[in-house]
Amino acid sequence: DAKTTQPPSMDCAEGRAANLPCNHSTISGNEYVYWYRQIHSQGPQYIIHGLKNNETNEMASLIITEDRKSSTLILPHATLRDTAVYYCIVRLRGVKTSYDKVIFGPGTSLSVIP
Amino acid sequence: GAGVSQSPRYKVTKRGQDVALRCDPISGHVSLYWYRQALGQGPEFLTYFNYEAQQDKSGLPNDRFSAERPEGSISTLTIQRTEQRDSAMYRCASSLVTDTQYFGPGTRLTVL
Numbered sequence: 001d002a003k004t005t006q007p008p009s010m011d012c013a014e015g016r017a018a019n020l021p022c023n024h025s026t027i028s029g030n031e032y033v034y035w036y037r038q039i040h041s042q043g044p045q046y047i048i049h050g051l052k053n054n055e056t057n058e059m060a061s062l063i064i065t066e067d068r069k070s071s072t073l074i075l076p077h078a079t080l081r082d083t084a085v086y087y088c089i090v091r092l093r094g095v096k097t098s099y100d101k102v103i104f105g106p107g108t109s110l111s112v113i114p
Numbered sequence: 115g116a117g118v119s120q121s122p123r124y125k126v127t128k129r130g131q132d133v134a135l136r137c138d139p140i141s142g143h144v145s146l147y148w149y150r151q152a153l154g155q156g157p158e159f160l161t162y163f164n165y166e167a168q169q170d171k172s173g174l175p176n177d178r179f180s181a182e183r184p185e186g187s188i189s190t191l192t193i194q195r196t197e198q199r200d201s202a203m204y205r206c207a208s209s210l211v212t213d214t215q216y217f218g219p220g221t222r223l224t225v226l
Contacts, residue, residue, distance in 0.1 A: 044217050045217070046215070046216070101173070105156055
């Protein structure tokens with residue numbers, strides 16, 4: 001089972017910020033939060049990841065709560081091309097481990113409305 | 115550089131036939147993952163490799179499914195005696211050791 005829960009769907013007006021929440025209450029101390037998105041039938045595309053500090057890149061911002069039990073992906077100015085399914089996952093990073101069973105949940109289907 | 119490639123992109127087969135799906139990861143990527151994705155659902159983990167070693171195959175649905183990565187690069191997912199319920203998109207991803215995954219375009223398998 002996925003270690004994250006997300007709302008199944010959200011709408012956002014074009015040009016406005018899209019805030020996508022994710023709960024990961026059982027995250028362990030060395031697990032990172034990753035976000036991917038999948039547009040139509042394409043393969044999932046990496047967006048951003050973080051451990052405990054807020055992160056920003058050219059695509060999005062990631063806000064992680066202090067207790068790390070939840071996070072929010074922010075698309076600052078949503079466009080129609082941001083319509084996609086967004087997946088939040090937790091996993092280890094950068095360690096040689098025999099356990100890296102990456103589990104995707106159903107994600108959040110974001111619709112950006114003109 | 116080149117991304118993850120998969121072949122064939124589309125495969126139509128008759129029930130009972132065996133199929134082999136190929137994944138060519140990004141050069142130098144240690145980890146390789148196989149997923150199956152049904153329409154409207156998230157990717158379902160099947161198995162993954164570090165180098166040539168299969169680390170976890172707990173997601174393979176049954177013993178008709180197998181995967182190998184003999185030289186630590188290209189991987190093949192084989193489905194024997196295909197059934198209609200095996201129809202899905204099969205996706206491969208690769209990453210440096212336990213890092214960001216990069217996904218291929220997928221192979222859409224249709225079993226008639």
